[in-house]
Amino acid sequence: MTTPPSLLIDSLAFAYPDGHQALFGVHLRVNRGERVALLGPNGAGKTTLVLHLNGLLSGGVGTVSVAGLAVEPENYPEIRRRVGVVFQDPDDQLFMPTVRDDVAFGPANAGVTGAELDAAVSSALDAVGMLDFADRPPHHLSFGQRRRVALATVLVMRPEILVMDEPSSNLDPASRRELADIVRSLDITLLMVTHDLPYALELCPRSVILSDGVIVADGPTREILLDEQLMTRNRLELPFGFDPRNISSPT
Amino acid sequence: MPSPHTHGHDVGERLLVHRHTAIHRLPAEVKTVAMVSFILIVVFTPPEQFWAFGVYALMLAAVARAALIPAKIILPRMLVEVPFVLFAVLMPFFGTGDTVEVFGITMYTAGLLAAWNILIKGTLGVVASILLAATTPARDLLLGLERLRVPTLLVQIAAFMLRYMHVVTDEMGRMKLARDARGFTATGIRSWPVIAQSAGALFIRSYERGERVHLAMLSRGYTGRLPRLDNAVTLRSDWVKSMMLPAGALIVAVTATVVQP
Numbered sequence: 001m002t003t004p005p006s007l008l009i010d011s012l013a014f015a016y017p018d019g020h021q022a023l024f025g026v027h028l029r030v031n032r033g034e035r036v037a038l039l040g041p042n043g044a045g046k047t048t049l050v051l052h053l054n055g056l057l058s059g060g061v062g063t064v065s066v067a068g069l070a071v072e073p074e075n076y077p078e079i080r081r082r083v084g085v086v087f088q089d090p091d092d093q094l095f096m097p098t099v100r101d102d103v104a105f106g107p108a109n110a111g112v113t114g115a116e117l118d119a120a121v122s123s124a125l126d127a128v129g130m131l132d133f134a135d136r137p138p139h140h141l142s143f144g145q146r147r148r149v150a151l152a153t154v155l156v157m158r159p160e161i162l163v164m165d166e167p168s169s170n171l172d173p174a175s176r177r178e179l180a181d182i183v184r185s186l187d188i189t190l191l192m193v194t195h196d197l198p199y200a201l202e203l204c205p206r207s208v209i210l211s212d213g214v215i216v217a218d219g220p221t222r223e224i225l226l227d228e229q230l231m232t233r234n235r236l237e238l239p240f241g242f243d244p245r246n247i248s249s250p251t
Numbered sequence: 252m253p254s255p256h257t258h259g260h261d262v263g264e265r266l267l268v269h270r271h272t273a274i275h276r277l278p279a280e281v282k283t284v285a286m287v288s289f290i291l292i293v294v295f296t297p298p299e300q301f302w303a304f305g306v307y308a309l310m311l312a313a314v315a316r317a318a319l320i321p322a323k324i325i326l327p328r329m330l331v332e333v334p335f336v337l338f339a340v341l342m343p344f345f346g347t348g349d350t351v352e353v354f355g356i357t358m359y360t361a362g363l364l365a366a367w368n369i370l371i372k373g374t375l376g377v378v379a380s381i382l383l384a385a386t387t388p389a390r391d392l393l394l395g396l397e398r399l400r401v402p403t404l405l406v407q408i409a410a411f412m413l414r415y416m417h418v419v420t421d422e423m424g425r426m427k428l429a430r431d432a433r434g435f436t437a438t439g440i441r442s443w444p445v446i447a448q449s450a451g452a453l454f455i456r457s458y459e460r461g462e463r464v465h466l467a468m469l470s471r472g473y474t475g476r477l478p479r480l481d482n483a484v485t486l487r488s489d490w491v492k493s494m495m496l497p498a499g500a501l502i503v504a505v506t507a508t509v510v511q512p
């Protein structure tokens with residue numbers, strides 16, 4: 001193994017300024033090309049962990065590094081290019097007047113201009129099937145379309161690792177499947193925060209469970225979902241009638 | 252205002268009138284400077300030189316014609332001026348000094364001139380602004396302001412208002428629905444506390460949204476300045492073309508001041 005892991009989290013602990021401790025020593029290693037689901041009940045610290053991956057939260061104990069580069073203030077510009085975070089609410093992510101401008105925002109901040117910028121924007125929009133909507137304002141799109149554009153805004157940066165917070169929430173079944181098809185078509189390291197266990201099984205061969213600020217399980221998604229005790233202990237429930245045994249594993 | 256076609260890119264623009272004209276193509280900052288200088292020159296023209304204002308009006312008409320903006324679009328938009336008109340109309344009836352008789356009604360000369368002064372300068376200013384807004388997309392205006400070194404923060408606040416107006420009004424609509432669904436009807440003063448609470452909740456939600464948007468922006472490398480996204484360069488000839496309007500106005504104004512009786 002010569003390439004460093006896409007993501008390496010070592011003994012990460014963090015308390016919010018009000019004293020509430022959200023993370024108690026998290027260890028996680030995600031190798032390049034892996035797709036990992038981050039499962040856990042509400043309040044487990046998932047979003048807090050995500051915000052550490054690109055330095056939006058910091059000041060606790062422990063270290064995070066992305067492809068060998070430490071998440072430290074002097075590296076933030078490069079770290080934020082390497083870590084693509086898709087937030088839960090696309091309206092938070094899409095703030096420019098048109099889809100095209102929004103997708104261009106990240107690379108333009110990184111100094112990309114002209115034809116190179118146009119090409120990058122078009123290819124990212126194409127990857128999520130939204131090229132025809134480039135000149136529309138984001139608020140005129142459907143929710144599913146906005147989420148796809150939000151994905152494009154980070155893909156355009158060619159991130160080392162894609163981090164998605166609850167990507168399937170509020171999507172109708174068709175949009176949910178379209179998004180899954182897109183994610184599968186990407187050749188990228190993925191950390192997907194989700195409550196949607198069938199989605200995790202469909203997209204991520206490996207899952208980890210975060211509970212009360214520590215990783216309590218790490219293994220093949222199917223095995224984790226079939227471990228009833230582990231699941232109940234962590235307030236995770238499969239949807240009614242869903243049996244992981246009947247679904248073929250992702251590769 | 253039905254435009255024949257929009258290429259989809261003006262959806263959500265309410266003031267822009269989509270046309271392909273040389274005036275639409277001029278960079279926003281150039282047009283903004285031209286408009287502001289034109290208005291300033293108009294304001295400094297002595298009001299008793301009536302002919303000068305006729306020339307200004309003709310100049311604006313020429314711009315409107317070149318930009319293919321018909322009077323039937325401009326006239327309704329001039330309604331924003333009405334409150335000022337009402338104020339100006341009263342002026343000739345109050346005052347001291349010389350009076351004149353118009354259609355059998357006695358009016359004060361000074362008041363009459365003051366009313367004319369406000370009306371004509373206000374109207375010319377409003378029409379100039381309407382023309383700017385009708386020929387320039389709102390986001391280009393904002394980018395133009397930024398290029399003119401208007402403090403970035405102000406420009407960004409305006410830009411985010413443009414983008415999030417929708418989100419906030421939607422949120423407001425949802426809160427109203429939720430209120431109504433639980434049997435609330437706004438009836439007089441007793442419903443005010445409920446409405447005030449909703450407004451408070453709306454403020455907090457918008458504030459929290461602002462924080463989340465800021466985090467999302469930082470994640471994508473935001474450092475306090477919105478990047479310039481269009482590759483357009485502002486040519487010297489663009490400046491020359493647009494400044495023809497205020498230059499013409501300046502000649503009129505100087506002449507009007509010099510030949511003043």
Ligand SMILES: Nc1ncnc2c1ncn2[C@@H]1O[C@H](COP(=O)(O)OP(=O)(O)O)[C@@H](O)[C@H]1O
Binds near residue numbers: 021022040043046
């Ligand atoms: N800004 C904050 N200040 C204080 N406590 C917070 C803040 N944000 C989250 N928390 C707390 O930290 C814990 C983890 O929250 P979060 O990471 O959002 O959980 P998850 O995303 O897994 O639902 C929760 O107990 C939550 O109440």
Ligand SMILES: [Mg+2]
Binds near residue numbers: 046047
């Ligand atoms: Mg969360």
